[in-house]
Amino acid sequence: MQIPNLRVLAPEAIILAFVLLVLFVDALSRKKRVGLLGGLSLLGVILAVAASVYYWQDGAATFQGMVVADPYGMFANLLFLLAAGLAILMGLEAVRRFVLPGEVFVLILIACLGMMLLGSSVNLVSVFLALEILSISLYVLTASARDEWRSVEAGMKYFILGGFASAFLLFGIAMIYGASGTLSLAEISPQVGAPASLLDNPLLAAGFIFLLVGFAFKVALVPFQMWTPDVYEGAPSLVTAFMSVGAKAAGFVALIRILETAFPYWKAAWGLLLAILAVLTMFWGNMAALSQKSVKRMLAYSSIAHAGYIAIGLAVAGRAGYASILFYLLCYTLMNVGAFAVILALGRKGEPNEMMEDYDGLIHRKPILAVVMALFMLALAGIPLTAGFLGKLYIFSAAVSGGYIWLAAVGVINAVISAYYYLRVAARMFFGEAPADAKPISVPWPLALTLILTALAVIFFGVYPTPILDFIQLALRPIVGF
Amino acid sequence: MNQLGFPLLTLIVGLPLAGAILTYAFRKEHLTTIRTWALVITGATFVLTVLLWVFYRPGEVGYQFLDSAPWIPQFGLQYILGVDGISLFLVILTALLFVVAALASWRRIPAEGLRSYVALFLFMEAGVLGVFMALDLILFYVFWEVMLVPAYFLIGKWGGDKRVKATTKFFLYTMAGSALMLVAILALGYAAYTATGTWTFDVQVLGGMNLPWNIQLWLFAAFALAFAVKAPLVPFHTWLPDTYVEAPTPVTLLLAGILSKMGVYGFIRFAIPLFRDAALFFGPSIQILAVIGVLYGSLIALVQKDIKRLVAYSSLAHISLIVLGVFAVNTQSVSGAVFQSVSHGIYIAALFVLVGALEWRKGTRDIAAYGGLWKAVPVLGFCLLIAILASVGLPGLNAFAGEFVLLLGVFKAQKVLAALGALGMILGAWYMLTLFQKVMQGAGKAEAHPLPELTRLEGVTVVPLLLLALVFGVQPNLLYGIITPAVDRILTLFR
Numbered sequence: 001m002q003i004p005n006l007r008v009l010a011p012e013a014i015i016l017a018f019v020l021l022v023l024f025v026d027a028l029s030r031k032k033r034v035g036l037l038g039g040l041s042l043l044g045v046i047l048a049v050a051a052s053v054y055y056w057q058d059g060a061a062t063f064q065g066m067v068v069a070d071p072y073g074m075f076a077n078l079l080f081l082l083a084a085g086l087a088i089l090m091g092l093e094a095v096r097r098f099v100l101p102g103e104v105f106v107l108i109l110i111a112c113l114g115m116m117l118l119g120s121s122v123n124l125v126s127v128f129l130a131l132e133i134l135s136i137s138l139y140v141l142t143a144s145a146r147d148e149w150r151s152v153e154a155g156m157k158y159f160i161l162g163g164f165a166s167a168f169l170l171f172g173i174a175m176i177y178g179a180s181g182t183l184s185l186a187e188i189s190p191q192v193g194a195p196a197s198l199l200d201n202p203l204l205a206a207g208f209i210f211l212l213v214g215f216a217f218k219v220a221l222v223p224f225q226m227w228t229p230d231v232y233e234g235a236p237s238l239v240t241a242f243m244s245v246g247a248k249a250a251g252f253v254a255l256i257r258i259l260e261t262a263f264p265y266w267k268a269a270w271g272l273l274l275a276i277l278a279v280l281t282m283f284w285g286n287m288a289a290l291s292q293k294s295v296k297r298m299l300a301y302s303s304i305a306h307a308g309y310i311a312i313g314l315a316v317a318g319r320a321g322y323a324s325i326l327f328y329l330l331c332y333t334l335m336n337v338g339a340f341a342v343i344l345a346l347g348r349k350g351e352p353n354e355m356m357e358d359y360d361g362l363i364h365r366k367p368i369l370a371v372v373m374a375l376f377m378l379a380l381a382g383i384p385l386t387a388g389f390l391g392k393l394y395i396f397s398a399a400v401s402g403g404y405i406w407l408a409a410v411g412v413i414n415a416v417i418s419a420y421y422y423l424r425v426a427a428r429m430f431f432g433e434a435p436a437d438a439k440p441i442s443v444p445w446p447l448a449l450t451l452i453l454t455a456l457a458v459i460f461f462g463v464y465p466t467p468i469l470d471f472i473q474l475a476l477r478p479i480v481g482f
Numbered sequence: 483m484n485q486l487g488f489p490l491l492t493l494i495v496g497l498p499l500a501g502a503i504l505t506y507a508f509r510k511e512h513l514t515t516i517r518t519w520a521l522v523i524t525g526a527t528f529v530l531t532v533l534l535w536v537f538y539r540p541g542e543v544g545y546q547f548l549d550s551a552p553w554i555p556q557f558g559l560q561y562i563l564g565v566d567g568i569s570l571f572l573v574i575l576t577a578l579l580f581v582v583a584a585l586a587s588w589r590r591i592p593a594e595g596l597r598s599y600v601a602l603f604l605f606m607e608a609g610v611l612g613v614f615m616a617l618d619l620i621l622f623y624v625f626w627e628v629m630l631v632p633a634y635f636l637i638g639k640w641g642g643d644k645r646v647k648a649t650t651k652f653f654l655y656t657m658a659g660s661a662l663m664l665v666a667i668l669a670l671g672y673a674a675y676t677a678t679g680t681w682t683f684d685v686q687v688l689g690g691m692n693l694p695w696n697i698q699l700w701l702f703a704a705f706a707l708a709f710a711v712k713a714p715l716v717p718f719h720t721w722l723p724d725t726y727v728e729a730p731t732p733v734t735l736l737l738a739g740i741l742s743k744m745g746v747y748g749f750i751r752f753a754i755p756l757f758r759d760a761a762l763f764f765g766p767s768i769q770i771l772a773v774i775g776v777l778y779g780s781l782i783a784l785v786q787k788d789i790k791r792l793v794a795y796s797s798l799a800h801i802s803l804i805v806l807g808v809f810a811v812n813t814q815s816v817s818g819a820v821f822q823s824v825s826h827g828i829y830i831a832a833l834f835v836l837v838g839a840l841e842w843r844k845g846t847r848d849i850a851a852y853g854g855l856w857k858a859v860p861v862l863g864f865c866l867l868i869a870i871l872a873s874v875g876l877p878g879l880n881a882f883a884g885e886f887v888l889l890l891g892v893f894k895a896q897k898v899l900a901a902l903g904a905l906g907m908i909l910g911a912w913y914m915l916t917l918f919q920k921v922m923q924g925a926g927k928a929e930a931h932p933l934p935e936l937t938r939l940e941g942v943t944v945v946p947l948l949l950l951a952l953v954f955g956v957q958p959n960l961l962y963g964i965i966t967p968a969v970d971r972i973l974t975l976f977r
Binding site for chain 2: 378384393401409412413415416464470473
C-alpha cells in the first residue's frame, strides 16, 4: 500500500491531530476548560490555514488519486477554516451554555475536516466519505443541546432525512459507476464516450439525478429543503451559524468540481435544471421568510433563498458562474455568521433572542448591536456598499453574460422581496420600543471580536474585493483552465 | 476633462460622508455643537459646489471636473465622477437644499437622537450628490440605492404617526422600481463586452453603442421604471402622499426638492441618450402619463384639507410637468425641464419650510384650523405669498421662466399635451391661491397665545430661496447659458 503523501493532506492532518488533542485534553480535565479547549481548536484552525497556504501545490494527488491539493482545494480549505474559526471563536463564549462544551469544539473540527476533504476530493468515493464525515458531525451538533427537546428533535430529523439523502447519493454513485466503470471524476465522461445528450445513457442520467438529489438536500435546494427550517431553528444558534454557512459552502464547492469535471458535456441540460431549481428555491425561501415571527427561523428560510441565488451561478456554469459562487459563499459566510453572532450576543444569559419582539428597541438597549445587525440585514438584502451587494452583482452579472438574463431578473426581484423581511428586523430594532424590564446587554469579547471582524469584512469586501477576486480566478484554474 | 487638476467632485461627495462619520466624535449632549457641525459641513459643501459654477467652462463639450479611477477591474467597474451643464445646477441645488434643510431642522428635531439625525442627514447628502455626478452606471446604481438607507431611517425615526409604514413603503417601492434597472445595466455592460471585448459601464462609452431595437425596448423599460417610481410618475406615485406627509418636514423638503429630480435626471442622462429609438417610441406614452399626473395631482390637491398633503400633490403635478417636457425631446423642452427642476427645487423648499413654520405655530396641518393669519404674521404671510406665486408661475419668478420655455418646446411637438399641461398650471393657480386665501385671509381663529412672527432663523432659511426665485425669474439666462448648450449636445445625437 502506498504511503499517503501527507503534504497533500497537511491541513486535514493537522485538524485531525487537533481533534484528537482536544478530545484527549477534554477527557482528562476534570473541569470544563472552555478557554483551553477553544484556544487549542483555534490554534488548530490557524495552523491548518498556514498549512493550506504553505503546502500549496498544483494538483498533486494522493490516496490513489482520490484527493488532490490544488488552488481550488486551497481556496475551499480557507473558506471552510474561516467558517470553523469564526464558529470556534463564537464558541469560546457560546459553548458555556452546552451540556458538554468540549465536544462541540471537537465536532466543529471534525465537520471542518469533512468539508476540507470534500473540497479536495476528485473521486466519488472520497466525496461520499467526506460528505458523511461532515453530515454525521452536523447531526450530532444539531442535537447537542441535549436538555432541549427541540434540539434533539431537530437532530433526529436531520439524521433521518440526511440518511435518506446520503442513500440517494450512494445509489447515484453506484449507477454512475455502473454506467462508466469508474469512480474517478475525471474519468467518467471519457469512459462513457461523451454522448451528445445525457439521456442517451439512461443509467448515467439516473445516477446524475440521484447524485444531484443527494447534494440538493445538503445545500437546501427546493424541493429538498423542507428539513432546513426545523433543523436550523431547533439547533443551538452557534451550530446553526456554522451549519448554515459551512454545509452550504461545502456542498456547492463539491458540486462545482463534480459537475464541471465529470459532466461537462451536458451543461445545457443540467444548467436548465438548476436554473429551474434556483427559481423555485429563491421564491420559496423568500416567500416563506416573509411571514416568520422568529428571527432564527427567518434566517433559516433566508438561507434557503441564498442557496437559490448560488444555484443561479451553478446553472450558468463556466468561469464567471463558478467565480461568482465562490465569492458569494465568502460574503454569505461573513454576513450570516455576523447575524448569528448578534443573536448569540442577545441571548447570552438565556434571554429570549429568537423572536422578532426580542429585538424591539435594540437601538436603545445596545446601540452598537443594533447598528451591526442592521448592517448584516442590509448586506443580506443586497444593499450596495456591502459585500452582499457585490456578491449578488457578480452572480447576476454572470447570469447576464451566460445567457440567463431572465434568471438575473428573477434574482433581483427576489432580492427586493427579501428586503421586506430583512428591513422588518431593522424597523423593530430602530423604531420599536424596548420592553420596560429589559436587562442591560453586555457583549462578551469572543462575540464582540467576531462582530467586529465580520462587520468590517462585510464593508471592506463591499468596497474593495479585488484581491479576493484575483484569488478566486487563481482557484478556478484547476476547474476551468486558464 | 478635469480643468482643476484637483478631485473637487470627490471632495464634494467625501466631505459630507466624512462629516457623517465624524459626527459621532461629538458627545450626544453637545446639541449646539452638533447642529453647528451640520451647518458647517453642509455650508462648506455648498461653497465647493458653487466653485464648480465658477470654474465651469460653458463652451466646452463633454463632462468637466472628471475624476476617474479604476474601482473593480474584474467587473469592469470604474469610479468616474463628472458634471456637465445638465447636472451642474442639480449638484448646486442639492448642496443648497441640504443647507436649507439643516437650518429647518435646527430646532425642530428633538434633542434625543440629534447626533444620529445629523449623521444620517450628511450620509444622505453624500449619496444624493453622488447620484448626480456618477458616470459609471454601476456607481450610479450604488449611490441611487445607498441613499435610500439614511432616508429610511430619517423618515422612520423622526417622522409622523404613520412613519414606519410610510418609510417601508418608500424603501421597498423605490428598490423594486430600480431592481430591474440593475439587470439592464448589467446587460449594457455585457453588450459593451460583446462589442468591444471589455466590460464597461462608463456612460460616455455606452452612449456610443447602437443597440438593436428589441434590446433597447426592454432596457429602456427597465430604466424608465426606476425613474418613473422615483420622480414619481403616475401610476407609480402611490408612495408619495404618505411618505411626503409622514416624513419630518426638513426631509420632505429634500424629497420634493431634490430626490424627485433624481428621477428626472435619470431620464435625461441615461434613459434617453442610451436608448434613443426606444425613448422616441415610448416618449408619447410617457408624456400622456405625465399629463395625467399634472391634472390628477392638481385635482387631488384641490380637495386636500392637510396643508402638507396639498403641497405634496402639487409637487407631483409640477414634476409630471417637467417629465412632460423631457420627453418632447427637443432642446427647448429639455432645457426648460432642467431649469424647471432647479426652480421647482427652490420654491418647493420654500413652501415646505413655511408649511413647517405654520405647523409649528398652530400645532396642526388642518386647513380648517387656519384663517386670517395675515394680520397676525404679515411677514410670514408675505413670504408664503411669494413662494405661492413662484409655484404658480407668475412671470418674474423662476417657475415662469422654466415652465414657459418647457411648454413652448412641448407645443412644437404635441400641441394637445402642451395645452393640457398649461391647464395644469391654471389649476395650480386655483388650489395654491385658494390655500393662501384660506390660511391667510378671512376671519382669524381664536388663539391661546399670539402667534410669533417669522423668526430670524426661519427668515434666514426661506428668504434666500425667495430671492433666488426672483433672481432666476428675471435673469434666467444665468442658468440657461449653461444648460442649453449641454442639452443641445446630448440631443444632437437625435438629429
